[in-house]
Structures are given as C-alpha cells and as structure tokens.
Amino acid sequence: MAIRRQITLKEIARELDVSISTVSKAIRNSQEVSLDTREKIQAFAKFYNYRPNNIALSLKNRRTKNIGVIIPEIVHHFFSTVISGIERIANSKGYNVIICLSEESFDKEVINMEMLANGSIDGFIVSLSKETLAKKDYRHFQEVLNEGIPLVLFDRVTDEINCDKAIVDDTQAAYDAVNVLIRSGSKKIALITTVDYISVGYLRTLGYHKALNDAGFVVNPDLIVKIEDTEGCNQKIAELFQTERFDGLFGVNEFFAASAMKIARDMGLKVPEDIAFIGFTDGILSKCSSPPLSTVAQHGDEMGEAAAKMLIEKLENPINSEVFQTQIIATSVIERESTARAMSYMN
Amino acid sequence: MAIRRQITLKEIARELDVSISTVSKAIRNSQEVSLDTREKIQAFAKFYNYRPNNIALSLKNRRTKNIGVIIPEIVHHFFSTVISGIERIANSKGYNVIICLSEESFDKEVINMEMLANGSIDGFIVSLSKETLAKKDYRHFQEVLNEGIPLVLFDRVTDEINCDKAIVDDTQAAYDAVNVLIRSGSKKIALITTVDYISVGYLRTLGYHKALNDAGFVVNPDLIVKIEDTEGCNQKIAELFQTERFDGLFGVNEFFAASAMKIARDMGLKVPEDIAFIGFTDGILSKCSSPPLSTVAQHGDEMGEAAAKMLIEKLENPINSEVFQTQIIATSVIERESTARAMSYMN
DNA sequence: AGAAAAAATAAAAACGTTTTCGTGTTAATA
C-alpha cells in the first residue's frame, strides 16, 4: 500500500487548475465561488479525504486548541480522575489535552512549562509539585501569566499566585471526617498526615485539630504521625500502634488510612469495634479494603471539569482575564464499615 | 502587570534594524553573522526572553514532536502506568504526549484519531477499546498507516493490523499464575475472566486451560465466570461461591481477584488455607488487600517505554517503516500471602 | 455596442520560523 500523505489546498489547486484561495473558499462552501467549481472542488476534496492541517491553522489563528496539564504523577487515583474530568470537557469543546508529569520535581515542572509555553498550548492546568510547594518558588507561573497565558491551579495550590483555582475545602472535609470518627464513638483519635508544606496535608491537619477542639478533646501530638514519603510509611505507622493506644484514626489519604487499618488488623484489632478508620479520596482501595473504608470523596472528575471549564472560558472570552475565581468543589463523606460501630459500643 | 506576549524574530529585527534572517542566524550562533551583531542580537533576545514559536517550527519542519496516545480509560492502574512509561521516554527525547480517552467507545476512538491525525501529532500509541475489539473494525488504523503516520499498539492489540506492538504474553503469564495456585495445593481452580472479545481476557483464559490440562486437571465450565461489565460483578462472583466448591481462584485482573477474595472472606473462608487467590496486574489493590494478593506484574511502565521507543525510532528513522516488531514485555509472578499455604495443607 | 454592475476567480499578505541564494562591502592577492 503506497503511502498517501494528506492532500493540501495547494495540491488540489494545482490538480484542478484553480487558485488556492478558490479551493479554500469552495471547501468552506463560500457563495463567492460558483456552484459549478464549488461542487467540483468539494467532490475532489472529499475523494482525496482532504482535512485542513491543524498546525497551519494553529499558526494562522494563533491558538492551538491544546490545553497543557502538569501534574505530579499519574499513577494515582485522584490525579487520574481529575485528568478524566479535564479530558471530558476539553474534548467536548474541541480541545486536546497535553499531559506532562512533574514527578514532584520543581525542575521538571519548570522545564515542562517552558516547553509548552512556546506556543504549544493555549493555557495551563496545574497541580503543584511537592518540591515547588517546599521551595515556594512560583516565578515560572508568574511568567506565563505575564505572557498572557491563562492558568488554572487545582488541588495543590498557593495563595501567592493570582489565578483561577479549583480546590476542595480540605479543612472542612477533614473536620467532617474526624467528626464521623467522633460520632462513631472514638475518644482518642490518631492522625496520619504529610509534612506541612503539602498544602492539602496541612489543611486537613487543621481540620483534625478543629474537630478535636470543637468536641472538647485535647490534641495529643504523640497521636500525630507526619509521613515524608511512602517508603518508611508502614514502619512509622506500626510504631504508632506500638507506642500509643487510640480508638480512631484519620488518614489524609486513602493509602495512609488503608495501610494503618491493615496494620491494626494484623495486630489483632477489630475494625471498627476496637478502632475506627476514615481516609481521604474515594479510590479503589477504600472500596475494596476489608472492611470497606469510610472516606471523603473529593470528586476529582468534577474538579477536573471545573478547572477545564474555567480555563476554556478564559481562552474563549479573554475579556475578564483579570477576574479570578476559586471554585470549591463539594466533598462528601462516605461512611462504610470501617466507622460503622453498633450503638452498643457508644457511650 | 502588562501582558507581554512572546517576542518574535520579526519584532527583534524591526527593533534592531536588521533582517529577520540575520536575527535567526544570530540567535542560533551562526558564524555567518559578525560577532558584533551576534552579541547585540543575542543580548536583546535574552533580555526579552525570546523562544522560537513551536507551532511555526512544526509547520516548517513538518513534525510536531507530539505523540498521540489513545487509551480506553485513565482511572485504571495499568493504563496509568503505561502512560507514565510513555511520558518518561517521550519527555527524554523532546516529545510531548497528547492523551485522548476512548472510554471503550469505537466512535470516540475514531473521532480522536481523526482529530489528531490532521497534523497534530507525528505518531500514535493506542490500546484498543472494547467496542473496537467487539466490532473488529480497524479501518481507522489502516487509514492513518496509509497516510504514513506510524502507529504502535499495546496490550489490547489485533492481528488484523500490521504495525509495531508491545504486549505481554498473556497466555504464558496466566499459565504461570494458575501454576502458582496448583503448586500451593489447589485442586479445583475457578476463573473469573472477561468476555472473549477482550483479547487479553481471552488469552489469559487460554493460559488457564493450558495450565489445568498440563496438570492433568479437568476444566469444569461451571467454575468459569465471564464478566461483561463491572456492574454485576460482585453478584456473579457471589453466585459462584454459592453454587460451587473450589480451593483456588484466578482473576484476570486485580479487581476480579480482590473482589472474589473479599467475598470469600466475608463468607468465612480462610485465605489461603481454605482457598488461594491470584490476580493479574500488580496495583495498589493487590498490595493493600488482606491478605496481600499474589499477582502477575505486567510492568506497564516498561510496556509504555517500549511502545514509545518503537514509535520514536520509526519517527526519527523512517527507513525501516515497513518492518514491524512485536515486543513481548516480560511479566513476573509476585507471590504474596494469598497463595502462601503452609506445606501441611499440601497433599 | 458600449458602459456599468455583478460575479467569479486570482493574487497577496499574514501567522513565525529556517535556509538557500544573492548582493554588496571590505580585505587580500597578483
């Protein structure tokens, strides 16, 4: 089968002995060209399966219809749901999604942004890498904004840069989650969280504090474990179980909660009778672990949709380019067996 | 902060009162332009943060340095690891990855391909949607191949189209998995699989048959459950447990295996003593379920890397555009507690 | 038949590059 590269206007013009402009107009069915020639050209174009070259269009229109998305990782339930939401909206509005992974590295984030900012995309949707959050260096974002490229941040955001954002109310959601533990009868509640510079981890920790305070519980720092990376995770959780006694545990993500629950069960504790668990993110892990894990659903796909909608709005309607909004995506607490204590346990 | 759009060669040329070509050459440090002007232009360009417009380059070079990836879904451990592998290689070679989701729909697959084939990408990496596999309609692939656009298929592939492929030896891997069950002492082994048109499900089913045959076991069709979609999944698995007795189960993905194991435990069966389980795909579910699930690691990231390497090779070296290879990515069986029977159970 | 109006088509510019080729200036050589 001989290779037949996509045919161009120029080739059609040459073949049919008319000018390029006539071909262009005929294909777009302009009244400017006689019905005769129009039909002839259209038939020819159809036969050779003519399709306008996207790159040429991008250059001419100075818009690519591409959205650049930069996330820390993709093998991750929450981030992949967000992508899914972004893709759905983008696709429905004729945009494509270019995905780059920062792998939690500041440098990769910067490089990827520069790579895409040279005309490859019309706007960015980004969730900050851990390193960026730790460094607090946001110049690369300010730069693209100065160049007039719209930017939407989601989930891991910062106050230091002024743009559209889509987040959940992490503090409130954590507050709600901890309250589920409290209502289920937990009196001493442990927390497995991240280091503080991860904005969402910090905010969820705040919610934990607030919930305990409002319930009149004292916050015991010994019940709080801050995990830097997932490597030594199980180790640190196991230590907690060995040194402290508690009857409820909140993990700021589903991995922490599920891991802790597993360790507890392996130690012979009954869930939820002896200890109740709740996590964050309603991923496959929460649904499939034993017992099923109560959790806070973040609705990542909605967050992705919201982010994409805001971005596309800015792209197609640059009038309000200076008014930014922060959309709070509603979370919902999903109560499953891991917090379902019978009433007899309560008192 | 006033918006300062990216500066162009033309603007630099006008500002410095030289020709566009001189600016272009100076920036690429050509000896053709005097050191004086070169330095002047370079300084100016650097000051205004000049970067060549990617779209213009794409048009000129007739290559976009974009790879189009079309997968059925992204909220899925295996597919996201593949993306991760693709992205790593692509990024290291200066390519960007455009991701489209077919959502298992033939039409979306076709539309996405057409959308990208109009010049937006240099080549495709695709895993077939369920609908496409069911319809066996591969014309859209033949078309892009005829247009000279390289294509690599991975995981869900078909013999009907001739191109580079990256797969695992599903039959062999399933054979190995079932043998783990057999070695662990299982005598009656059930299978939870997909409907036959899913190539990988079918091949894994073959491996199951082969393993039983080679071990001298009879294949009992009543022990085989074919799941169409995940909706009624738990229901159908529960029925199996109610109507049949068996002491080993192989699930063609980790979700099937984990779900079945959960149901078994809820029914009071001990794992692995009463019944052993093994799955496919080493995702978070396998690692975190109780007990941890033995499984076949597919090494999705390696598959993604292999696919990306083959594609980029074809892109940068179109000489061998007619020689296609199928790379078999090695799988590895990971034995965890779910098949770890003490010897006393064996005989 | 000739002029004016209308219709059909073509030319050219623009989007931002790179590159080939051409031209003019200066320096080196006979």
Place this chain on the structure above:
DNA sequence: TATTAACACGAAAACGTTTTTATTTTTTCT
C-alpha cells in the same frame, strides 16, 4: 590598480491555512 576572495548581511521561498484586496470575466442595461 584591478581581481578575487572573504565576510556580513538581506531577500525570498517554504511549510498550509484564511482572508482581504485586486483583477478578470460575465452579465445587464441603455
């Protein structure tokens, strides 16, 4: 001093579109 070589730069083409403007052809009217 005349000829050539080296050097520095500019013009133009090309990638594939769309759109504005210009030109040609046809039709209509007196």
